[in-house]
Amino acid sequence: MSELINLDLDQVHALAMRALTRNGMGADHARAIADTITQGQRDECHSHGLYRVLVCVQSLRSGKVDPLARPTVSRPAPSIVSVDAHRGYSLLAFQTGLPLLVEQARELGVAALVIRNCFHFSALWPEVEAIAAEGLVGLAMTPSHAWVAPEGGSKGVFGTNPLAFAWPREGREPFVFDFATSAIARGDIELHARQDKPIPLGWGLDANGRPTTNARAALEGAMQTFGGHKGSALAAMIELLAGALIGDMTSAESLAFDAGAGATPCHGELLLAFDPARFLGNAMEEGQRRAEQLFAAITDQGARLPSQRRFAARKRSEREGVWVEQALLDDIERLMA
Missing domain, CATH: 3.30.1370.60 (Malate/L-lactate/L-sulpholactate dehydrogenase, NADPH binding domain)
Incomplete structure (x- = not known):
């Protein structure tokens, strides 16, 4: 895991807005998306937080x-x-x-x-x-x-x-x-693949239909x-x-x-x-x-x-900010280069 960086929620929102608008997203859409991304990061739902900036920009670039x-x-x-x-x-x-x-x-x-x-x-x-x-x-x-x-x-x-x-x-x-x-959100399997971490049995099947603990194999096969x-x-x-x-x-x-x-x-x-x-x-x-x-x-x-865990994370994040992997921040910055 890469170094963790602390951001306040305004910084999370501004980063998402900047990455989206610099890639051509209209301001109203960017604001609505950044609002939701910030909520995900705030509640420690990492697969639906700043990570989703990468997904949104990829979708924009797809045409x-x-x-x-x-x-x-x-x-x-x-x-x-x-x-x-x-x-x-x-x-x-x-x-x-x-x-x-x-x-x-x-x-x-x-x-x-x-x-x-x-x-x-x-x-x-x-x-x-x-x-x-x-x-x-x-x-x-x-x-x-x-x-x-x-x-x-x-x-x-x-x-x-x-x-x-x-x-x-x-x-x-x-x-x-x-x-x-x-069994799990696809974004969670994608995060496991980014970090080269195994997934539990029951999350996915490989391309041959066999249960797998390999995140990349599950992404290439089928989820359960x-x-x-x-x-x-x-x-x-x-x-x-x-x-x-x-x-x-x-x-x-x-x-x-x-x-x-x-x-x-x-x-x-x-x-x-x-x-x-x-x-x-x-x-x-x-x-x-x-x-x-x-x-x-x-x-x-x-x-x-x-959602009790999520609500507790919300209060903590509003008080202390959120922790984001430097590698993810680097990936987002590259989208704006």
């Missing part, structure tokens, strides 16, 4: 991404907000559609935000946390590239296909989970789902809901569209927002009490809630 695309909004139904990213990144499209999603969820009780024709690299927890910050329950899902074999298979069909959920809690961090339906057939079924569900249902590409189609360019996956994203106030009405306080009883039943026996 696939439109760095100046302006998202456009349509309303195909009262409960559906649709944003066409026009082959730009998803994050500006999300920021564009979020206020309308919140408005419709509060009016109707439940609403959907559909983002189409977008390039997507980020974790989903920043998006569902943004929904929870409005006092709404959030759910998000997206396909990616067909890197992941179905249970019992050996060739990629699914993407890493993350699923994220957030439940707002009065006066404290929301209950949040965000996980790939693959978590939980065997259960993760495989959830991955298929996400292909259907966030691909076929919204009129956008499946992971296999996204990989074919990439055609070896090495860009970030291009596809769609589906987000749902539920308004507890509309569901519960006068029983709002009772519903919140039941939720808190559930959380207490988990933590009172010594178990932790998902």
Whole structure:
């Protein structure tokens, strides 16, 4: 491992902005992307922090991404907000559609935000946390590239296909989970490959379909789902809901569209927002009490809630800054040469 350098969060954001804009990314897109990259680095999700600058610039240089695309909004139904990213990144499209999603969820009780024709690299927890910050329950899902074999298979069909959920809690961090339906995020295998570190069995298969601990072999072969057939079924569900249902590409189609360019996956994203106030009405306080009883039943026996580690890292990073490998900073600086 290379030397570690301490940066404050403003420096992380400025570095991401500089690398993106110097490679031709429009300022609005760069700002939305840098916001999310900074959140990833802040929460010690290293595979979704500054490392993603390299991925974004590679995607820009591939010619696939439109760095100046302006998202456009349509309303195909009262409960559906649709944003066409026009082959730009998803994050500006999300920021564009979020206020309308919140408005419709509060009016109707439940609403959907559909983002189409977008390039997507980020974790989903920043998006569902943004929904929870409005006092709404959030759910998000997206396909990616067909890197992941179905249970019992050996060739990629699914993407890493993350699923994220957030439940707002009065006066404290929301209950949040965000996980790939693959055994691990692809970025984590890429980081192992960068550092020449072995991966655990169960993460991936080599090109011959054999389980491997070699990160590079897994990247050249196929990733595996978590939980065997259960993760495989959830991955298929996400292909259907966030691909076929919204009129956008499946992971296999996204990989074919990439055609070896090495860009970030291009596809769609589906987000749902539920308004507890509309569901519960006068029983709002009772519903919140039941939720808190559930959380207490988990933590009172010594178990932790998902994202507790991430929230602790957030407080630490806001206080002390973050530590970044010098080798990664050197790679980012080379992108600006």
